Amino acid sequence: MKNPTPSDSAVKPQSLEKLQLIQNFTSSLTGERGTTAPSRQVSNAMWSEVAPTPPRQPRLIAWVPEMAELLGMDIATNPEAAARIFTGAQPVDGALPYAMRYGGHQFGNWAGQLGDGRAIALGEITDRHNKLWTLQLKGAGPTPYSRQGDGYAVLRSSVREYLCSEAIYHLGIPTTRSLTLSLTGEGIDRDIFYNGNIETEQGAILCRAAESFIRFGSFQIHAAHREDDLLKQLADYVITQHYPHLCNDGSKPTIDTYQQWFNEVLERTANLVAHWQRTGFVHAVMNTDNMSILGQTIDYGPYGWLEEYDLRWTPNFVDNQGRRYSYGNQPQIALWNLYQLANAILPLFDDNTEPLQEVLSRFDPLYDSLWNDMRAAKIGLTDYTDADQDNQLLDDLWQFLEKASPDYTLFFRTLSEATFSETPETLASNLIVAFYEKPHQELLATLTHWLGLWQQRITATDQSAAQSLMTATNPKYVLRNYIAIQAIDAAEQGDFSVLEEVSSVMRKPYEDQPAFQKYAGLRPDWATQRPGCTMLTCSS
Ligand code: AMP
Numbered sequence: 001m002k003n004p005t006p007s008d009s010a011v012k013p014q015s016l017e018k019l020q021l022i023q024n025f026t027s028s029l030t031g032e033r034g035t036t037a038p039s040r041q042v043s044n045a046m047w048s049e050v051a052p053t054p055p056r057q058p059r060l061i062a063w064v065p066e067m068a069e070l071l072g073m074d075i076a077t078n079p080e081a082a083a084r085i086f087t088g089a090q091p092v093d094g095a096l097p098y099a100m101r102y103g104g105h106q107f108g109n110w111a112g113q114l115g116d117g118r119a120i121a122l123g124e125i126t127d128r129h130n131k132l133w134t135l136q137l138k139g140a141g142p143t144p145y146s147r148q149g150d151g152y153a154v155l156r157s158s159v160r161e162y163l164c165s166e167a168i169y170h171l172g173i174p175t176t177r178s179l180t181l182s183l184t185g186e187g188i189d190r191d192i193f194y195n196g197n198i199e200t201e202q203g204a205i206l207c208r209a210a211e212s213f214i215r216f217g218s219f220q221i222h223a224a225h226r227e228d229d230l231l232k233q234l235a236d237y238v239i240t241q242h243y244p245h246l247c248n249d250g251s252k253p254t255i256d257t258y259q260q261w262f263n264e265v266l267e268r269t270a271n272l273v274a275h276w277q278r279t280g281f282v283h284a285v286m287n288t289d290n291m292s293i294l295g296q297t298i299d300y301g302p303y304g305w306l307e308e309y310d311l312r313w314t315p316n317f318v319d320n321q322g323r324r325y326s327y328g329n330q331p332q333i334a335l336w337n338l339y340q341l342a343n344a345i346l347p348l349f350d351d352n353t354e355p356l357q358e359v360l361s362r363f364d365p366l367y368d369s370l371w372n373d374m375r376a377a378k379i380g381l382t383d384y385t386d387a388d389q390d391n392q393l394l395d396d397l398w399q400f401l402e403k404a405s406p407d408y409t410l411f412f413r414t415l416s417e418a419t420f421s422e423t424p425e426t427l428a429s430n431l432i433v434a435f436y437e438k439p440h441q442e443l444l445a446t447l448t449h450w451l452g453l454w455q456q457r458i459t460a461t462d463q464s465a466a467q468s469l470m471t472a473t474n475p476k477y478v479l480r481n482y483i484a485i486q487a488i489d490a491a492e493q494g495d496f497s498v499l500e501e502v503s504s505v506m507r508k509p510y511e512d513q514p515a516f517q518k519y520a521g522l523r524p525d526w527a528t529q530r531p532g533c534t535m536l537t538c539s540s
């Protein structure tokens with residue numbers, strides 16, 4: 001599924017001073033007006049009006065021209081106005097700032113009301129293709145959902161989300177997007193490793209954009225409070241706004257419509273996770289409040305990219321014990337989360353579980369088929385048909401990965417660049433660069449044997465098509481934490497050039513960019529012990 005790209009049409013972008021937002025979400029759904037920030041339990045509402053806290057010294061430090069173009073905004077000529085508008089320092093025409101109410105399961109336990117604790121949406125804007133995008137300020141101050149949090153975000157975590165949502169988009173994976181990144185000029189206290197060491201970090205606000213920020217947890221909160229009418233209102237809104245093809249004759253959704261909708265949510269979620277697995281992305285906090293109802297990647301926290309292939313790997317220090325959200329668990333956690341969504345929307349089915357069970361039972365075969373297709377693409381099988389022999393070839397390689405733990409990205413990229421006419425021994429020795437520790441003789445022999453079989457299989461097909469498929473499937477550049485931290489370190493010193501450079505490299509992850517070879521290599525030694533590279537927390 002490819003996200004839309006901006007049209008080439010040379011329509012002049014609108015001056016930011018004339019920016020006009022509309023209210024589709026708040027005018028269609030029940031919410032509460034005129035509220036103030038103090039944290040509290042909210043009932044019978046999907047959103048609460050709340051004003052951003054205007055920062056004293058907003059300063060724009062990065063923005064995504066492609067998104068500005070898509071949304072018809074002229075940021076280039078007025079960065080000062082952009083800084084004010086996209087931090088909440090200057091009100092926008094038509095805006096009705098609000099925080100969304102939702103609940104969720106965190107690490108497998110029901111956590112009750114969560115909601116936008118430090119994200120404030122302004123409203124929607126129509127893009128060049130007539131599609132609506134919600135603009136949301138992350139880190140714009142306390143809301144009724146802030147609980148013990150302060151409602152702010154630090155530069156470190158904002159840079160991480162800014163860079164990663166764009167990197168994910170350019171990898172061809174559904175995601176929310178970034179528009180602007182600004183400093184607030186405020187100092188924010190954070191205890192990064194939850195060990196009492198408090199540091200004052202720079203405050204920042206990411207303005208992010210998405211067709212919707214509605215999550216599985218948005219449904220769960222209404223189910224938990226038996227707010228059946230709101231549950232139905234929300235489901236009908238999501239279907240008519242975001243799944244219009246399911247009721248294109250304008251009719252009201254029926255139980256059949258709800259089943260088809262749940263089926264599509266499941267399909268999109270399975271597709272999303274298959275892409276994460278393909279590229280080695282570990283979200284690391286797959287709580288149900290971080291699962292988009294559109295099947296997009298949302299809420300970038302202590303994510304990471306697989307380095308040594310290891311199914312049990314997670315970058316999230318807090319999850320070190322249980323490893324619930326490790327790389328290898330992501331598909332089954334997605335299904336677990338879909339079960340929680342199914343429980344929440346059960347009232348729409350008159351409490352009959354059968355239609356939901358039927359859909360849920362499709363997940364495993366669907367996921368397996370998507371995953372096998374992606375694995376086949378990773379090794380260039382342009383004519384893959386799920387035949388036993390090919391599946392054996394795939395399983396053998398993935399067994400090897402488990403035993404030998406090469407760098408996931410570098411291994412597949414090096415394989416993609418292989419010259420098929422070389423001997424299997426030469427191919428194997430070329431792949432040594434992808435290992436942190438040189439594989440011993442027995443593993444090398446296994447690899448060489450596998451490469452021989454693979455070579456025979458590929459030479460029977462169109463080799464240049466095989467190579468094109470592999471280079472389009474196996475990225476050369478992914479936003480490894482050792483790369484993100486270099487952008488953060490420089491940005492914290494007021495140098496935004498690394499941020500610019502990294503974001504530019506990550507826009508073309510499948511293309512060779514010889515000048516940026518430094519971002520395509522193994523994790524360097526210095527990063528092994530560096531907090532923020534191997535160990536991250538949700539502190540943001
Ligand atoms: P996350 O794990 O970042 O998706 O956040 C989980 C929940 O904690 C959400 O309800 C967030 O809005 C909330 N939260 C995270 N950080 C803060 C903060 N600094 N202030 C208020 N709420 C926060």
Ligand code: MG
Pocket residue numbers: 289290299
């Ligand atoms: Mg979240």
